[in-house]
Structure formats: C-alpha cells, structure tokens
Amino acid sequence: xxxxxxxxxxxxxxxxxxxxxxxxxxxxxxxxxxxxxxxxxxxxxxxxxxxxxxxxxxxxxxxxxxxxxxxxxxxxxxxxxxxxxxxxxxxxxxxxxxxxxxxxxxxxxxxxxxxxxxxxxxxxxxxxxxxxxxxxxxxxxxxxxxxxxxxxxxxxxxxxxxxxxxxxxxxxxxxxxxxxxxxxxxxxxxxxxxxxxxxxxxxxxxxxxxxxxxxxxxxxxxxxxxxxxxxxxxxxxxxxxxxxxxxxxxxxxxxxxxxxxxxxxxxxxxxxxxxxxxxxxxxxxxxxxxxxxxxxxxxxxxxxxxxxxxxxxxxxxxxxxxxxxxxxxxxxxxxxxxx
Numbered sequence: 001x002x003x004x005x006x007x008x009x010x011x012x013x014x015x016x017x018x019x020x021x022x023x024x025x026x027x028x029x030x031x032x033x034x035x036x037x038x039x040x041x042x043x044x045x046x047x048x049x050x051x052x053x054x055x056x057x058x059x060x061x062x063x064x065x066x067x068x069x070x071x072x073x074x075x076x077x078x079x080x081x082x083x084x085x086x087x088x089x090x091x092x093x094x095x096x097x098x099x100x101x102x103x104x105x106x107x108x109x110x111x112x113x114x115x116x117x118x119x120x121x122x123x124x125x126x127x128x129x130x131x132x133x134x135x136x137x138x139x140x141x142x143x144x145x146x147x148x149x150x151x152x153x154x155x156x157x158x159x160x161x162x163x164x165x166x167x168x169x170x171x172x173x174x175x176x177x178x179x180x181x182x183x184x185x186x187x188x189x190x191x192x193x194x195x196x197x198x199x200x201x202x203x204x205x206x207x208x209x210x211x212x213x214x215x216x217x218x219x220x221x222x223x224x225x226x227x228x229x230x231x232x233x234x235x236x237x238x239x240x241x242x243x244x245x246x247x248x249x250x251x252x253x254x255x256x257x258x259x260x261x262x263x264x265x266x267x268x269x270x271x272x273x274x275x276x277x278x279x280x281x282x283x284x285x286x287x288x289x290x291x292x293x294x295x296x297x298x299x300x301x302x303x304x305x306x307x308x309x310x311x312x313x314x315x316x317x318x319x320x321x322x323x324x325x326x327x328x329x330x331x332x333x334x335x336x337x338x339x
Contacts, residue, residue, distance in 0.1 A: 047090075136172065
C-alpha cells in the first residue's frame, strides 16, 4: 500500500473495514450505490480530502489519496471507484479553478457540505475518445445551456453535481473543449438504458441524456486539453491503479489463507498451490512498486514549476498507460467484494 501514517488514511481504513466490507456483497448483488460507505466518508470529511487546508479541507496529497483508494478497494471495489472518480473531479477544480471566484466558493461549499461530483466525459458517437466532444456549450447572455447524450455516467443519479466536457461553442472544433460544472438544481437526467458493470455494479453507470443550464462562471477558464493532461489523466490512472492494487491485495490475502489451510491439512508437505502463490505475491509486489514509483514521480512533477511539460509528454503517457495494464498472470475479473 502507498504508505502514509496520517490519521486521514487510518480513518478511511476503518470505514473500509467496518462499513464497506460488510456492505460489499449487497452492493454488488443488488447493483446498488454504496450509500452507507459514502455517508461515512462524508461524515469524516473525506469528500474534500484534496481541498486546500487553507480553506478548511484536509489538504491531502496524491500519495495519500492513492492509499485511501487502495484501502477501500480491499473491501469494496465499487465504493473505491466512486471515491476515486469523485476525487479526480475535485482535483481538476482545485488545480485549475481556484483563480475563479465561483470555483473557489464552490470548493469552500464542498468542504462544508461534502457534495459528490460525478464525471461526464463519455458521449454517444465519439467512440470513447475523451478528447473529443459532439455536444457544445450554447451561450445565452451570461448563462449557458448544454445537452449531452452520455454513454455512461457513473453514479450520475446519486451525484450532487456533474463535471461535464463539451465543445466551447457550437461552431468550435470537436477538440476545443471546456469543462463545465453543472449543479443538481440545474440539470435533469433521462436514463437511456442499462449497463451491468461486472464487478463494479455499485458504481451505477447506465447511459443518460443530460440536459442542463447554468451561469457562465461555472465554466473552467483553462482549456480542457490542459486540464486533461496535467490533472485528469494522471489522477485517473493513479487512483484507478490504486483501486486495482487494493482488489489484487485482497485476492492475494484470500489465496494465502487458502494455501495455509491446505498446508495445515497435510503437515510436513508443501501444497501444490504454494508455488503459484509465491509467483502471484511477486507479481503483486512488482505492481505495488510500479504504482508507488509513478505516484511519487507524478506528485513531484505537479509540484515542479516546469512539470507540466513532462506531464504532457509521450514518455509519461506511456507510464500512465502501463498502470492500467494488469499483469498477465492476473485475471481481468474483479468483484465488488474482492475474491
């Protein structure tokens, strides 16, 4: 695990063990949102974990967020992914919106009320390409209207607010995108189908048509291209990889227990599964080392005055992509309760 001795991480570990674990089977079996886990995280003020301490947030760094994601994923993959995706949205606002009065005030509100933010980057017709949008922001004086046919919105029906990608204007090219925060009272969702997200049913990720409006201040001024390369992509890869690491850690823990039972059943012999377990433990350690290394490097680049160029480089993009590729010896199947 990405080691941190802070009380914030310990608090998340307790929530994961005492609340996420017991609820995980129900969350996955029923395909329901892990409301009890998110409620506990809200009470512990973890939804504003990345918010600046100067505003009253916890001021956690990426390495601590990664440890939190892993801790939750050891007990419930769905709850961990919801937490990770929310933190990615918070990071985008904190790192790119604090110079705008609206977003600074929004983060202060988030610290107080612990809203849950969902991401809307997918869209029907773009083939999963995040850096392309068909929908566009339509300016109406100092307000805007935005309609997006999203192929999936994880926990969209349960979120308080949405962070949405769209073309800057109806006449803008598909790659000229902005990131827009739409508030609960100013959008509606029309469910367009179902998606059984095997192993992570609790993320509740069906397709929706989103219709929204808002004030122009709710549009982040920095181009989405910069937000994506400098924050959304690295945070997504690292926090998701930390979730995979938590799932894998739980699976290895169960495998150890199984081999131990076999060994006790036949004292003095080595179970045939012991060799395979040793191989898997070695693979898990390699995965952990890679995640920790890239997390530390990314955090250093984000703190560096000239780190943005490196974050946008092909070399760093390859490191990010490697985090998302599971070792060949691992099965691709996960479950809400890792097994």
